[in-house]
Amino acid sequence: xxxxxxxxxxxxxxxxxxxxxxxxxxxxxxxxxxxxxxxxxxxxxxxxxxxxxxxxxxxxxxxxxxxxxxxxxxxxxxxxxxxxxxxxxxxxxxxxxxxxxxxxxxxxxxxxxxxxxxxxxxxxxxxxxxxxxxxxxxxxxxxxxxxxxxxxxxxxxxxxxxxxxxxxxxxxxxxxxxxxxxxxxxxxxxxxxxxxxxxxxxxxxxxx
Amino acid sequence: xxxxxxxxxxxxxxxxxxxxxxxxxxxxxxxxxxxxxxxxxxxxxxxxxxxxxxxxxxxxxxxxxxxxxxxxxxxxxxxxxxxxxxxxxxxxxxxxxxxxxxxxxxxxxxxxxxxxxxxxxxxxxxxxxxxxxxxxxxxxxxxxxxxxxxxxxxxxxxxxxxxxxxxxxxxxxxxxxxxxxxxxxxxxxxxxxxxxxxxxxxxxxxxxxxxxxxxxxxxxxxxxxxxxxxxxxxxxxxxxxxxxxxxxxxxxxxxxxxxxxxxxxxxxxxxxxxxxxxxxxxxxxxxxxxxxxxxxxxxxxxxxxxxxxxxxxxxxxxxxxxxxxxxxxxxxxxxxxxxxxxxxxxxxxxxxxxxxxxxxxxxxxxxxxxxxxxxxxxxxxxxxxxxxxxxxxxxxxxxxxxxxxxxxxxxxxxxxxxxxxxxxxxxxxxxxxxxxxxxxxxxxxxxxxxxxxxxxxxxxxxxxxx
Ligand code: SF4
Numbered sequence: 001x002x003x004x005x006x007x008x009x010x011x012x013x014x015x016x017x018x019x020x021x022x023x024x025x026x027x028x029x030x031x032x033x034x035x036x037x038x039x040x041x042x043x044x045x046x047x048x049x050x051x052x053x054x055x056x057x058x059x060x061x062x063x064x065x066x067x068x069x070x071x072x073x074x075x076x077x078x079x080x081x082x083x084x085x086x087x088x089x090x091x092x093x094x095x096x097x098x099x100x101x102x103x104x105x106x107x108x109x110x111x112x113x114x115x116x117x118x119x120x121x122x123x124x125x126x127x128x129x130x131x132x133x134x135x136x137x138x139x140x141x142x143x144x145x146x147x148x149x150x151x152x153x154x155x156x157x158x159x160x161x162x163x164x165x166x167x168x169x170x171x172x173x174x175x176x177x178x179x180x181x182x183x184x185x186x187x188x189x190x191x192x193x194x195x196x197x198x199x200x201x202x203x204x205x206x207x208x
Numbered sequence: 209x210x211x212x213x214x215x216x217x218x219x220x221x222x223x224x225x226x227x228x229x230x231x232x233x234x235x236x237x238x239x240x241x242x243x244x245x246x247x248x249x250x251x252x253x254x255x256x257x258x259x260x261x262x263x264x265x266x267x268x269x270x271x272x273x274x275x276x277x278x279x280x281x282x283x284x285x286x287x288x289x290x291x292x293x294x295x296x297x298x299x300x301x302x303x304x305x306x307x308x309x310x311x312x313x314x315x316x317x318x319x320x321x322x323x324x325x326x327x328x329x330x331x332x333x334x335x336x337x338x339x340x341x342x343x344x345x346x347x348x349x350x351x352x353x354x355x356x357x358x359x360x361x362x363x364x365x366x367x368x369x370x371x372x373x374x375x376x377x378x379x380x381x382x383x384x385x386x387x388x389x390x391x392x393x394x395x396x397x398x399x400x401x402x403x404x405x406x407x408x409x410x411x412x413x414x415x416x417x418x419x420x421x422x423x424x425x426x427x428x429x430x431x432x433x434x435x436x437x438x439x440x441x442x443x444x445x446x447x448x449x450x451x452x453x454x455x456x457x458x459x460x461x462x463x464x465x466x467x468x469x470x471x472x473x474x475x476x477x478x479x480x481x482x483x484x485x486x487x488x489x490x491x492x493x494x495x496x497x498x499x500x501x502x503x504x505x506x507x508x509x510x511x512x513x514x515x516x517x518x519x520x521x522x523x524x525x526x527x528x529x530x531x532x533x534x535x536x537x538x539x540x541x542x543x544x545x546x547x548x549x550x551x552x553x554x555x556x557x558x559x560x561x562x563x564x565x566x567x568x569x570x571x572x573x574x575x576x577x578x579x580x581x582x583x584x585x586x587x588x589x590x591x592x593x594x595x596x597x598x599x600x601x602x603x604x605x606x607x608x609x610x611x612x613x614x615x616x617x618x619x620x621x622x623x624x625x626x627x628x629x630x631x632x633x634x635x636x637x638x639x640x641x642x643x644x645x646x647x648x649x650x651x652x653x654x655x656x657x658x659x660x661x662x663x664x665x666x667x668x669x670x671x672x673x674x
Binding site for chain 1: 241255336361522
């Protein structure tokens with residue numbers, strides 16, 4: 001069950017890097033938790049803190065102008081690497097509700113939608129100009145309206161984005177995907193009966 | 209005219225919703241890190257596991273690789289995750305290869321060994337390297353924890369069809385050039401996001417000649433090119449590997465299964481959205497210089513100069529990577545000293561990998577400045593290697609011979625790099641901090657890593673082995 005996505009009007013946080021991988025978003029040592037919550041402390045740990053554990057003042061998340069921002073704006077191939085959903089949980093725990101980038105890794109993109117973190121894909125040039133504007137005038141606001149499928153940048157520039165219609169409904173209404181799928185149980189039952197006849201070797205149970 | 213991927217997909221359609229397919233998932237592998245929240249989710253919603261017999265679980269990421277781990281794991285959180293896996297699988301009736309089980313090992317290695325990865329199936333795991341299993345002609349892909357939960361509850365996943373890419377590799381590999389070098393070269397060619405949105409089928413004479421171990425190495429790293437799926441058509445090599453394995457079709461069903469599997473390969477007139485070719489005959493051993501797997505080059509090369517890069521964002525990325533790696537443009541790769549050598553991971557910890565590394569280590573000594581680890585991918589690989597005497601070769605040469613697990617592939621268990629340490633590694637990711645905070649990773653093949661271990665620096669294995 002995910003929280004309903006409501007329109008955001010918030011400080012945009014620029015992260016001017018490409019190929020931001022999920023090891024950078026949340027290092028492996030934070031993955032030992034049994035919970036989905038509390039991961040914000042490890043978010044971008046190696047970039048936020050130096051070897052002594054002191055904040056690096058120039059990292060965007062540490063700059064006072066960007067604190068409290070709920071939209072991250074980053075370079076292409078965001079979320080590449082490991083499938084760890086912890087990356088999404090960490091971003092959300094820290095307060096982010098949307099990430100804007102020219103492209104996302106497939107698994108990360110999926111993980112976002114399952115949790116109500118909106119991944120917004122915009123053309124590289126539009127993301128570039130948004131990052132430049134946020135760096136030039138830190139504290140600039142970004143508006144994200146999922147219902148209208150529109151992002152308004154810090155300069156008032158409006159960008160349309162596409163989103164899968166079903167994912168959109170799930171995000172806006174906060175639907176439980178498993179509950180929806182379980183409505184197809186009769187079809188799943190039927191599929192299993194037919195497959196069992198066609199390829200019986202796939203139904204030799206592993207647990208014996 | 210369908211592709212291998214499309215044929216498997218079409219057999220697994222339960223129902224549709226617009227462009228989305230409810231795909232039946234034949235099997236799911238489970239490990240301790242990405243599953244606790246999935247089982248918790250089931251409990252909170254009062255749901256149960258639909259087909260426990262279609263699941264197999266193993267602890268691998270957190271386990272120490274030193275003796276005594278069955279009795280005691282010092283790190284409390286690691287211990288708790290492993291205990292939680294035990295509780296969750298026992299409660300649901302899911303088979304577990306526990307820490308004391310001789311079959312325990314890295315999740316992507318134990319599945320094939322058990323014979324549970326069969327051509328034509330769909331299989332998922334909460335781990336991005338699940339594409340490894342596409343080497344058997346399967347739709348195998350990594351999922352997040354929410355999807356792990358979805359599969360536990362429903363044995364299905366909603367999926368869109370990816371685009372189709374074929375990577376054709378032809379030509380005979382030269383001596384000491386390996387499947388790892390092939391896949392590093394492919395990633396360098398198409399880039400870390402070149403495969404995003406695609407399922408990649410690997411084809412061509414070079415792939416056909418590879419063993420299952422080599423094919424798994426290739427498919428393992430398709431995710432490093434951004435593709436969730438890497439596939440190779442099943443053939444005689446596949447069938448021979450599977451025959452007689454515990455969960456492979458029994459003799460009474462074997463012929464029917466093989467007849468079915470032979471219908472799977474992509475039709476000759478199948479359509480592709482993108483085609484890439486690679487000539488393997490001129491391929492050199494590869495190493496990475498930077499912090500993305502796409503930063504691979506032939507070992508004879510030099511550290512590239514960001515200033516020669518026209519694209520400003522790529523230039524900035526390269527500068528950052530060189531700063532993190534503490535490297536200067538123009539440095540010969542073979543002049544870079546290493547502190548650690550890691551031979552292991554789901555990319556390169558199968559028996560052939562250990563044989564290749566042992567052949568280089570044999571009669572040589574690990575350099576005085578280097579600590580070198582060999583971590584077999586599973587208990588069965590370890591046993592096989594010991595039967596062949598490979599453990600003695602490694603130990604005599606000064607390598608540490610460890611117990612199976614993910615080990616130094618990721619900074620999660622006790623095996624990790626210290627800040628600033630440089631490692632020649634057979635794993636799959638050279639991201640910042642991947643092997644431990646501040647650690648620096650150079651990816652390469654097992655033979656190349658063994659050559660680095662005995663040389664104290666990155667070395668061309670062809671010169672070391674001469
Ligand atoms: S060996 Fe490394 S890449 Fe493979 S499953 Fe373990 S941590 Fe992941």
